[in-house]
Amino acid sequence: MRAAVLFNYKEPLKIEEVEIEDPKENEVMVQVVATGLCHSDINVFVGATPVPPPVVAGHEIAGIVKKVGPGVTRVKPGDRVISAFIHPCGKCKNCISGHENLCETFSSVRLKGTMFDGTTRLRLKNGTIVRTFLGGGFAEYAIVHENALTVVPQDMDLQKVAVLGCAGITGYGAVDSAKIEPGETVAVIGVGGVGLSIIQLLKASGAGRIIALGTKKWKLEKAMELGATDVINTKETDPIKALKEVTNGGPDVVIEAGGTQETVQMAIESVRIGGRVVLVGLPPVSAQIPLRIAMIVRNGITILGNYGGRPRIDMPRLLELVRSGKYDPGKLVTGKYRLEEVNEAVKLLEEGEAIRSLIIP
Known part of the structure; x- marks a missing residue:
């Protein structure tokens, strides 16, 4: 698949062919429809949030479930989904006490750019490991934990709701x-x-x-x-x-x-x-x-x-606010860019001339 890879801080992203493994326990492969570009991604690109490169960023992901790993129960292939930037394990003390936005397992790997087991699912053709930041949505496919995902109703535009994942x-x-x-x-x-x-x-x-x-x-x-x-x-x-x-x-x-x-x-x-x-x-x-x-x-x-809302509890509520017209995420989108144009979108956000840009593979 193609992905926008950061090889060195403060350098432009490069579009590369990247190999992606099948999802493992409780993981889901999502075919990306659109991913919002956020300042948190910029922080990774400049090294202020020091996820080790090479890394694929992008955490406001909307797409379609392609494959599911063992044990997945919340989504199935073909579901239209959005991914929150928080990936709760569902098992740690904070998750089971109603504070999954502060998941201890997720916190332990967030800046390492790995899945919960400490490994990654992406590699360059030469075998080099590629890390991901909060999902790695600047690519054609992404692997995320099922608890980050919420099914989107059929009558909602996936591109419109992508920015629910962070903003x-x-x-x-x-x-x-x-x-x-x-x-x-x-x-x-x-x-x-x-x-x-x-x-x-x-x-x-x-x-x-x-x-x-x-x-x-x-x-x-x-x-x-x-x-x-x-x-x-x-x-x-x-x-x-x-x-x-x-x-x-x-x-x-x-x-x-x-x-x-x-x-x-x-x-x-x-x-x-x-x-x-x-x-x-x-x-x-x-x-x-x-x-x-x-x-x-x-x-x-x-x-x-405050580090965001609870994906499994609050994301469905956000979708209801969108349905009722009380919150319009589409009003935040100031541009749409192909994957090959991602550096143009990054430049506009760094200059303060964009609110949210959608990167569309």
Whole structure:
């Protein structure tokens, strides 16, 4: 099969012929219809998320089940599916206690680029092992654990729902963990695929004022289209001062989806006394972010880290929100590219000129 392979950090991807093995215990081979391109993939390409190359990235996968391995019960060949970026084992303490988004088994192999057993299913023709990042969807086929997959109803467009695999389920987890009460004021820092998903889901959850913060005028306009009541361009004004002024002391909740030192500090410094901060954006794994601990303590600020929703529980709910028109993942897609054009899509995302691009084998 063909795949977009990263051989060295900070170099363009190369389209290569890659050999793929059959799925093993509880694994599924998916014929890829479309995969969304996310900033988490960019972090792999530049080495900020140091999955060892050669590696195939791509984790917002939509496709059709081609083969199933031994023990698979959740899907069958021919099923139309989407894959979450989280692959729960279903057996560890967190999985069985209802926190499969924090699967310990998955966490142990996530940055190694292997399956649960420590091996890979991809090889170059010369025998070189090829790793995958959260599924390896920038290819014609991908091998994923069955618990990452959700069957998509026949009347839904697979390309449209592909971005549920990360942007959607990450946004769902963020809003769910924030425990939004009706009418609360919420600020969302970052208006990429995750931030714009959060805004739609906040509107669906009954939040009151929804304030979007970002640096690109066209993305802030998109935020207003999708449910934001106010926008703040962080390049044109002091965002902390502006947030406190427009909310008379700060938002009840700030959800940070930018993943930088600046945006994390912005979130904590701008929330009201007694407020809640949900951290969703992923800085590089080596990032060190200083915090004013005394201010956090004195102001009684709650800081929550959230690593997405639960694939087997929350993905079906997301599909229902799509069906009801309360969440439209198609609004996040700003371009579609063939596998051979993947580097063009990467460049646009790095420059901030895309929200979500679909890579279509």
